[in-house]
Amino acid sequence: MKLDRVGFVGWRGMVGSVLMQRMMQENDFSRMGEAVFFTTSQTGQPGPDIGRDSGTLVDATDLDALGACDVIVTCQGGGYTSDVHPRLRAGGWNGYWIDAASTLRMSGDAVIILDPVNLPLIRDGLDRGRKDFIGPNCTVSLMMLALDGLLGENLVEWISVATYQAVSGAGARQMREFIRQMGMVHDRAATLVDNPDSSILDIDRQVLETLQSADLPVQEIGYPLTGNLLPWIDGDLDSGISREEWKGSVETNKILGRGGAPIPIESTCIRVGTMRCHSQALTLKLNRDLPLAEIEALVDGANDWVHVVPNQREASLSDLTPAKVTGTLDIPVGRIRKLNMGPGHVAAFTVGDQLLWGAAEPLRRMLCILSEYGVRGQGREEDSARTARVAAA
Numbered sequence: 001m002k003l004d005r006v007g008f009v010g011w012r013g014m015v016g017s018v019l020m021q022r023m024m025q026e027n028d029f030s031r032m033g034e035a036v037f038f039t040t041s042q043t044g045q046p047g048p049d050i051g052r053d054s055g056t057l058v059d060a061t062d063l064d065a066l067g068a069c070d071v072i073v074t075c076q077g078g079g080y081t082s083d084v085h086p087r088l089r090a091g092g093w094n095g096y097w098i099d100a101a102s103t104l105r106m107s108g109d110a111v112i113i114l115d116p117v118n119l120p121l122i123r124d125g126l127d128r129g130r131k132d133f134i135g136p137n138c139t140v141s142l143m144m145l146a147l148d149g150l151l152g153e154n155l156v157e158w159i160s161v162a163t164y165q166a167v168s169g170a171g172a173r174q175m176r177e178f179i180r181q182m183g184m185v186h187d188r189a190a191t192l193v194d195n196p197d198s199s200i201l202d203i204d205r206q207v208l209e210t211l212q213s214a215d216l217p218v219q220e221i222g223y224p225l226t227g228n229l230l231p232w233i234d235g236d237l238d239s240g241i242s243r244e245e246w247k248g249s250v251e252t253n254k255i256l257g258r259g260g261a262p263i264p265i266e267s268t269c270i271r272v273g274t275m276r277c278h279s280q281a282l283t284l285k286l287n288r289d290l291p292l293a294e295i296e297a298l299v300d301g302a303n304d305w306v307h308v309v310p311n312q313r314e315a316s317l318s319d320l321t322p323a324k325v326t327g328t329l330d331i332p333v334g335r336i337r338k339l340n341m342g343p344g345h346v347a348a349f350t351v352g353d354q355l356l357w358g359a360a361e362p363l364r365r366m367l368c369i370l371s372e373y374g375v376r377g378q379g380r381e382e383d384s385a386r387t388a389r390v391a392a393a
Contacts, residue, residue, distance in 0.1 A: 005033060007066060009074040009075070010075035012039075015100050015359040019364055022361060035054055039057040066093070072097050074098070074100065075360075078103040085099075097132045098113075099132070099135065100135045104132050111125035115369060116303040117145065138358030140252050141352075142280065145306055146280070146333045147282070147284075149298035150298055155298075156263055158264040160284075163268070165233060165269060166272070167271065178225050181218075181224060185211065188210045230270065230272075245268065252265055280350050296308045299333050305330060306333060309334030320332050320349060328353060334348070
C-alpha cells in the first residue's frame, strides 16, 4: 500500500543526500503518494529532482504542514528533533517519525531500526502502535551486521571492540577541514618531498611543524587529524568512557531486545583519517568453542551484505579496507581467528560505509517496511484495530 504523504527534512545534508541517492537508485518514490520536502532556509523554492513532481519547499517549522504527513523522515539533526517532535506529538500528530539523529533512540516508545538484524522487533513495534523509528549509531549498526550470524544464534558472551571511525561521522564541515589539513601538510613539505636528496628527517620535521602550527585549520575538528588520530569521540560521561562508547552497549542490546539480559560490550572509539568508512577490531568471547570453519560459515551466511574475507595477507589488504568498501553496502569481515586467551575467544576485523548502512540505509528500508505494512489516511488518523491490539497487550 502506498504511503499517502511522506515528508523529508534535512535531505540536502550529508546523510540526507545519501538517502535521496539510494531512494532514487531503488525507485522508492514510486511506493508513496506525495513526497513533501521541507527546508529551514529556502522555503518556496523548487523541490529536488526525484524523477517526478516534488512541489515547492515547505518551511520545516510549519507544524500544520508537517502534521499533514503520514510519515516524516528527518536527517536534520538532534536539535531539530528536540524542538519539533514533542510539539508535533503534543498537537495530536499520530504519524510515523523516522529519524537519523540519536535524540530519541533510548526512549521507551522508540524502536531502533536495523531490519536485517531486528525485523521481528520492528514488526512487533508496529503491531503495538509504536510510531518513532530511529536509526542506530553508525558503529553499532556496522558491528551488528558483521556479527549478525553469531548474535542471531545467541553465541556471543561478550564483545570488546576498538573502532577506527571516519571523519564523516563528525560531519561534512569536518570532512572539508580534514582535506584542507592534508593539503596544507603536503604544500609545506612539497619542496622537500620532491627533492630526492632531502633528508626524510627534515620532511618529518616539517610535517610535525605544520601539524603543530597555529594556522592549521582545526576550527571544526578541534585538533589535527591528518597524520594523527583522536582517541576520544563524542561527549564525556564523567565515568572514563565517552558517549560514543556508551552507545555501543546500550544500543546494541536495545536493538536485540536484550534489556533484561544484556551482552557486555566494551568499546574504545577512535577518530582516524579516513573519509567515510568505519573499521572495527573485535574481540569476542563465544559461549561455545566452535570450529573456525563453523564460525566463518555463520558470519558469512547471516545476511545479504556480510561476507567473510579469508584471513590471508593479500586478501586482507585488498578487500578489508575503507578504500575498497566506500560507496558500497558490503560488510566484509576478516582476520577471523581463534585466540590463545582460551576456548571461545575469537578475533575479527570489519569495515563498513558510515553513510550507507551506518546512517541512510536503515531509514530507507524502514520506509519500505512501512509501505509493505500499510498506513491508512493522514498522520492524525487513529488506527482503531492497532489501538485495540495495544490495549489487549
